[in-house]
Amino acid sequence: MIINHPLLGPRDAAEFVYLGDASLIDRPDWQSPNAASEFHDYMHLRDNIAGEMRELWFHEQGDRSWLVVTRNTVTHEITNVELARDVALAKQTGASS
Amino acid sequence: MADISLKLEARSPLNGYSKSFGNLRVEEVTGKALVSIAVPQGGNAKLATAIKKQLGAAWPEIGTTTTSPKGYQLLGIQTDMVLAVFDHRGGLSDDLIRKGLGDKAYCTDQSDAWVMIRVAGEGVYEALERICPLDISERNFAIGQVARTQMEHLGAIIVKEDKNEFLLMSASSSADDFLHAITVSVENIL
Numbered sequence: 001m002i003i004n005h006p007l008l009g010p011r012d013a014a015e016f017v018y019l020g021d022a023s024l025i026d027r028p029d030w031q032s033p034n035a036a037s038e039f040h041d042y043m044h045l046r047d048n049i050a051g052e053m054r055e056l057w058f059h060e061q062g063d064r065s066w067l068v069v070t071r072n073t074v075t076h077e078i079t080n081v082e083l084a085r086d087v088a089l090a091k092q093t094g095a096s097s
Numbered sequence: 098m099a100d101i102s103l104k105l106e107a108r109s110p111l112n113g114y115s116k117s118f119g120n121l122r123v124e125e126v127t128g129k130a131l132v133s134i135a136v137p138q139g140g141n142a143k144l145a146t147a148i149k150k151q152l153g154a155a156w157p158e159i160g161t162t163t164t165s166p167k168g169y170q171l172l173g174i175q176t177d178m179v180l181a182v183f184d185h186r187g188g189l190s191d192d193l194i195r196k197g198l199g200d201k202a203y204c205t206d207q208s209d210a211w212v213m214i215r216v217a218g219e220g221v222y223e224a225l226e227r228i229c230p231l232d233i234s235e236r237n238f239a240i241g242q243v244a245r246t247q248m249e250h251l252g253a254i255i256v257k258e259d260k261n262e263f264l265l266m267s268a269s270s271s272a273d274d275f276l277h278a279i280t281v282s283v284e285n286i287l
Contacts, residue, residue, distance in 0.1 A: 007159050007176070008244070012230040015246060061247040063159060063175035 003069060004081050008062065015061040021046050022054035022068045025088050050074055056084060110212040110272035118283045121220055123276075126213035126264065129182055130190035135203040136177040144201045151197030152181065162243050162256060172243045174254060180207070211254075212272035216279060217262040224283045225263060229255065233263070249278035 001013035023046070028038035047053075050073060057067045066084035071077070115124035136144050145156035153165030157173030164170045172180040181194060191206035198204065216225065222234060228248045232238065233255060243256045251274065254266040267275040 011246075014230065061252050062245050065176060 001076055001078070003057065003067070003078060005059065005062070005065075005067065006081055006083055007065070008059075011059070011062060015059060016067075017058045017060045019056040019058060022056050022084075022087070024056055025068075025084065025091070052079065110269040111214070111276055114214075114276060116280075118280070119218075119220070119287050121216065121218040121224060121283050123214060123216050123279060123283060125276075126215050128185050129208070129213060130185040130193075131207040131211055132181045132191045132194045133205045133207055134171075134179050134181055134194060134198070135205075137201070137203065140201055141177070144198070147198050147201045152194075157243075160242055160244060162241050172254065172256065174243060174245045180254070210269055211266045212269045212275065214265045214267075214276060214279060215258070215262065216265060216283070217259075219261055220286055221261050221263060223286045224279075227282045227285065228278055229253075231255070233257070235260070248275070251275050251278070 002010045003013055003016060005011050023042075026042070028035060028042050030039075032038060052070060052072050055069050055071055057069050059065045059067065068080075068082045068084050068087045069078055070080035072079070109125060109127040111125040113125055113127060115122070117123075134144070134148070141156075148154060148156055148171070152169045152171070153167045154163045154169050154171050157163045157171045157179055159173045159176060161173050162170055163173075168183050170182045172182065174180055183190075185208060186193070189206055190208050191204040195202070195204045225233060225248075229246065230248075231244055231246050233244075238244070238255075238257055240257050240259060243254065245252070245254050247253060248265070248267070251267050251271055253275070256264040256266075258264050265275075265279070
């Protein structure tokens, strides 16, 4: 499997470590009144998708960047690769505006 | 105290290995200092200016290297961090860099953590392509480019120094295994 890194170009999946569902970026606010229940959901509830899924991959044997990879879990086809940093920053900007 | 005079000599990870295989030469590069320079949050522009002034080299884009007349080579291996390579002058190498950059950078001496091996000569592509997952052919990987990857499951940094010449860096703790991977691959194409 080849992951097309946004900065480095095509790289072998063996260089990466897989973490899981990209929803892990959305860490709840610990000061929220429902923090306990939100963290429960954040920790334990995941969709197990047969199809297109957004996942976090870490480029450990490379530039040490976190990526959000959109991958079809049935066919392994990768349709989009973004830097997780960009994804998280875009979310912050969206939330504050 | 008893009068014991000891003369201690530093040894490089491969003890200065150097060997020819037909047209190919595999040799350890010694006497280099390596310091990683990382950017404090939001300090990219300030640090780039300071590096230009102090070391005389431009901040390298990721995947590229820059050099300076003062003898520094900067390897752009990842976002917000570069690796500076220069002649070791004794003492702690990060102090040297930090002196000029102050609080604009986080510097770490990595000189002892890496082994450097130069592989040069005709056939170098055939020798390395068998253990390197990246396309380092001439059309894809130009002189002055750098990449971090793994070779034979060992983390490695690859710098293309010249036509038919590569500098490979890997962890000094597994230097012998890294050298073994290279020499076996070189012998396989002879």
